[in-house]
Amino acid sequence: MPVSPAGARREPCRKPARRNADTSGPAGQEAASGRSAGYDTAAGKPARRNADSSKPAGRNADTGKPAGRNADTAKPAGQEADSGRSVGRNAGTGKPAGQEADSGRSVGRGGHSGTSAGRGAGSGTSVGRGGGFGRLVGVDAVRGVAVLGMFAVHVGPEARPEGARLLIVAADGRAPALFTLLAGFSLVLARHRRAGWAERYRPLLIRCGVLAVLGLALASLWPGILVILAFFAVYFLAAEPFTRLSTPALTAVAAVSVVAGPLLSFLLGPPFGYGTSGRGLVPEAADLTTPAGLGDVLCELLLTGAYPLATYFPYVLAGMALARLCDVRERAVARRMAVWGTAAAVAGYGAAWLATHVSGARERLLAAIAVHHPEAMAAADPVREVLRAQYGAVPSTSWDWLLVADPYSQTPLETLGNAGVGTALIGLCALAARHGVGARLLRPLAVLGAMALSAYVVHALVLAGPAHGAGSWSAWIAFSTAALALTWGWQRVWAHSPLRRGPVEHALRLATHGRSRRESPTRPAGHPSA
Template identity: 35%
Template sequence: MDDVTVLADRATGVHDTPLAPVPQKTVRLTGIDVARGLAVLGMYAVHVGPDPAAGGYASFFRVFEGHSAALFAVLAGVSISLMSGGRNPKTGRARTSVMLRLGTRAPLLVALGLWLTNLDTGYLVILAYYGVCFLFAIPWLRFGAKVLASAAVVAAALFPFISFLIRAQIEPRGLTFLPPDLSLEDFGSSAAFLRGSVILLITGTFPALNLMTYIFAGMALGRLDLGSARVCRRLFFGGVAVAALGYLVSWIATDLLGGMNAIYRSLGDEAAHYGMTPEQLFSLNQTWIHGTPPTTTLAWELLPTGASYTPFDFVISIGIAAAVIGGCQLVAARFTRAVRPLADLGGRVLSAYVLHFVAISLLWHEGEEGVYSMAHFLEFSAVAILAAMAWRKWIGRGPLEWALHHLSNWPKFLLPAPVPARRG
């Protein structure tokens, strides 16, 4: 999902780009919102689209599993960079104002995420984890692309193993044991608050410790000249190459060097409990490795599965996100009017995210049959796009974007008043 468009200022040119002619750089940055719009549609594909396990055309929907959430997270990092100055990081009181705004939005997103979880839709909600990541991002606002890219590389390489070692001690899990999710009860007492904090940071479905890998990568991308066609072409082709390399090396490690055999051996007792072979158990449950791979063997960290938060998942998902961002920037610069509907949706991504959970809670009960279908995917997508287009034309900023913007905009009063230029 962060999948939070409201992070970027209007001054960046990312949001609410008018249809009338505007400076070229502003038009080209419309691609960031187009990428967000695609991420929203990918989320709808996962939540209400056809089940890939059904086979046939539904199999193509497997590409959205895990990677849409990663794209949201990378785009949230891009927004943080744009908010804090883009290619030229803000300094002094201007940066302090951004720090305070992020610090204000963080608990608001945590609270909103907990409320959505409390709707009991049966879906995983990432907003609370994003809120924690925004706090973690504050000390990194001063840095440029190279430092942030290095942080992303280190995080992708080390954080999964740090998480593995910690979880193996405090909350070991097998394949069919799902990680805990947050609830309002996790913050009702000091002991519950401690448990909720551990879930947010390490053991939850989108642990902030690992989620920061995507935030770092997005912040690094946001420090680049995203209005440059040359930069965007490099992002597109480089991202495709990185993702392909990630899949290749993971395949070598799992299929040629014995990683999958180690995983199957670790599943022996668990598979026998369910009357299955290890291969059958893995095939049925591999998409449920949300953020916290099993702790039965380190070989789990060799998988490329989306949302598994393994090193290979990070490399592949960041490569895909970079390619999508670069490609959307190139397409939006050339076909601005054609992609306007997607940009309108992406410009109201927080509202699209929250309201689709509300719609699901009103339309269906948890576990109800018939939720996943092509018809529901098309219906959700069409309603969201049409509503976003109408809202932009007649009102402007999305409803939740407007609320979050105004609730966290108080630090602007800390900025010094502009000094008028002297004549002569």
């Protein structure tokens, strides 16, 4: 595996100061995850009809169903609805009225709706103090793992394939892919039909606008990471038309995008002047002050940035397809996700290894590097040296670049491998959450994952200030411990308030939807798990 490109703090980076580190941030969603930041959802169903779900940034509203059918849905960036009903029987849903959270089935057909109160731990959901079911613990826990992986890349020691540093190698490049996959997954869980254009698109546009402004502002502070929030705003806008596709059509589009996205990036690089290098920038507020800067920002968001739409949107589509196809509350489905996700990861990374080490692709790449990147030939590994110089895509100097699977190369094989890792983690965590011990062990990670946007913003601010340039095991331990403790404490303190979602998540919810009449400090929407 290659050395981590989180380079500004550890090695010279051949890019402008604002590019000199890599990021694996979540984002407004789930970038910071897009997830709802409340650990429990509002009471919306009788105990026998619970269906909790992991919600994405800003997709919230009441379904309008009677009390016996899923009423409250997920809110933006971590916001569940307060139903005003008995707290002991809460369960959010992200589906259209009359459908269960992520099965897409009608309420009367079982699936998620057949979950009974007595099956708490076995359902893969969190159980609140009142006995009601909350969010999908397994999905939130995976996002929490992604947050810790992001910390490892940003403030941990340099990634090397040796000893404990293999953990950094494992996180390098996979954390942003995992956040993006989960963003797509949560978009489907929170999907529901609205009556009018304003109710459907105004919250989406406001949410994306807030994420974009926040991303531009954080990037302008030069925190030493490549801030991903502005890219997530584009992902959410681009995903809206695909939420209307049927499940077979969405699955087919997702499969094609895994190849089409990286191929499009490879072919369009030379016409835009990025055939050999120059990719990996993130937009900043200052870029918006001139017409040329506006053009650069658009190009970075779509094609040449650190997390461009062309190469990262396939993760969003893959996550959406997974949420449509896989009901993670069912044990057999979660087990299949773990198995098939592992198989996809082995196929992606394994095919890349065979192509580069057996079929001769590496020798052909070295020949291309000698011509187009002669300065890299002095490095111990010229291939990795070239890839460390840009993020989000490979150079367009040889077709063999599309056969590698190094971090941030975003080739079809790396995309397949990263998506496989994410799928396997969702399945494994969903299985673990079905058991009492597993659910308790996952709970701190799930709380952190539910407040991932707040964690992302705070860590970027700290890196822009007192911890700028940090890079050691002690820094990673400090960031991780603080994040786990503070998010847990926050949700305990604000258990009876909409603020339980997290400070940034709550602010985003207010900007998107305003204050709900159902939400009040005296009638909590739910409780964090004990």
